[in-house]
Amino acid sequence: MSSASLVWKLEQFVRLSPVDHVILNRAATERVRHFAPRVDIVREGEKPKDVHLILSGWAYRYKQLEDGRRQVVSFFLPGDICDVNVFILREMDHSIGTITAVSIADLSREFFDKVAAGHPRIVTAFWWETLVNAAIQREWIMSLGQRTALERIAHLLCEIWLRLRLAGLTRADSCDFPLTQGDLADATGLSKVHVNRTLQELRAEGLIVLKGKTLSVPNLDRLMRAGLFNPNYLHMDHEGRQLDAVRTSSDVAAG
Amino acid sequence: MSSASLVWKLEQFVRLSPVDHVILNRAATERVRHFAPRVDIVREGEKPKDVHLILSGWAYRYKQLEDGRRQVVSFFLPGDICDVNVFILREMDHSIGTITAVSIADLSREFFDKVAAGHPRIVTAFWWETLVNAAIQREWIMSLGQRTALERIAHLLCEIWLRLRLAGLTRADSCDFPLTQGDLADATGLSKVHVNRTLQELRAEGLIVLKGKTLSVPNLDRLMRAGLFNPNYLHMDHEGRQLDAVRTSSDVAAG
DNA sequence: TGTGCAATGTAACATGCGTTATTGAAAACA
């Protein structure tokens, strides 16, 4: 339980000082809370007093209509921050729930004020996090509006894969994958049945191996093509570092 | 051509000082540019040097797939700001194009630095703008994933109506509406033909009157119900002011 | 080491929306 994934991720983008590391590590170890799988962390209508940093586990943000229809609007992976600066709005317009067991650190308003005052690198890194999240939301709109079922799921899997890798959470060609087909359905706007059909199709084409909470992607480049996936929206290319990583893996896959 | 819509909108949320007004007005009158209808202001892949404030006219943000499929991911109305703090990312992951003739003011990095240093009310107001935009993106995901064609269009019309009203751009029960059915199709992920069918349906039920670039909403409350529209995500209720306005109009409609 | 419940898999059938095509009505423009 530490800020490892967060720091690892942010460092791809901004070089943080040793003092920055200390600040982040301290914030990530004070005021930690643990949640069981499949429970709500925050509910629509509430006014949270803190920002949440995911230390371990997967969670999602979701909205619901009066009649029960439910849409996942984003996934939170280790190292993700839920809504930098919710301090401004009066109440939540969505809920946040856990998928697996989750540990979070609560980041106070005072923490952000301190960072804003004296740690510009962290401020920049948090802005990056915020802007990338906004870009991801836009890409989801693109997926839901224009991509077919197969493209949508392939795209989502690519996104999760790259985000996990950025946080240092993938192995050679596999990763933990705790989402159920129901979760995928709620995130892609498809029915569970059709998600199942589409996963079969992806399997049949050898694009994924998905079994028992583990996902393998034998050839990321092919999966990316199937999902019309363009990694630019993840903005992993600052200082040239992460983009190289993406290119390398694609080249390896293609070669 | 002034900051009127922006200031009007922000003031619903934060009380700005006379000095704040001067700052915003000056920023909105220096470095103004004009664009024709249906042209691009910024293209995917570019690195803009400024943030843009829409002074007049309508625009949209859109993304395109390699094969031409196109999705509008948000609309910009007068008073809207395009991406506070794009300074951080290396390049645009989407394009911005005009719908009508548009005037914009370019806001420089120096302007934002100055505001950040000495005008906390404006900073708060800009944060509000940013967070509300993120909330709107989430609600679009909800629409595209879960709402039917009729609900989607009704919802979008409600949103545009309330945003226009917040900027002071509606009359009693009508407003300018320059979107074509093709624009609505690109924004809702529906085909033009089905948008047409659905508009007919909304008209037949007396929910809207839409003719020649003018939209009338005889009964906002009914339209909101048709779109399962819950205004909470627009966060217009800080200091209790705007929420009252919404309630009043709903009550009038219902009574 | 059962036993129950959640998750996955599959089949048959229904439908909301997409596609293609054509026409008329407005704008834009020369």
Add this chain to the structure above:
DNA sequence: TGTTTTCAATAACGCATGTTACATTGCACA
């Protein structure tokens, strides 16, 4: 004022995806 182009309207037909139903697998926990 005619000519061209865009936009709106409508019809016929097709398909991707939804719905309902039920069987199977697998895992949590007694």
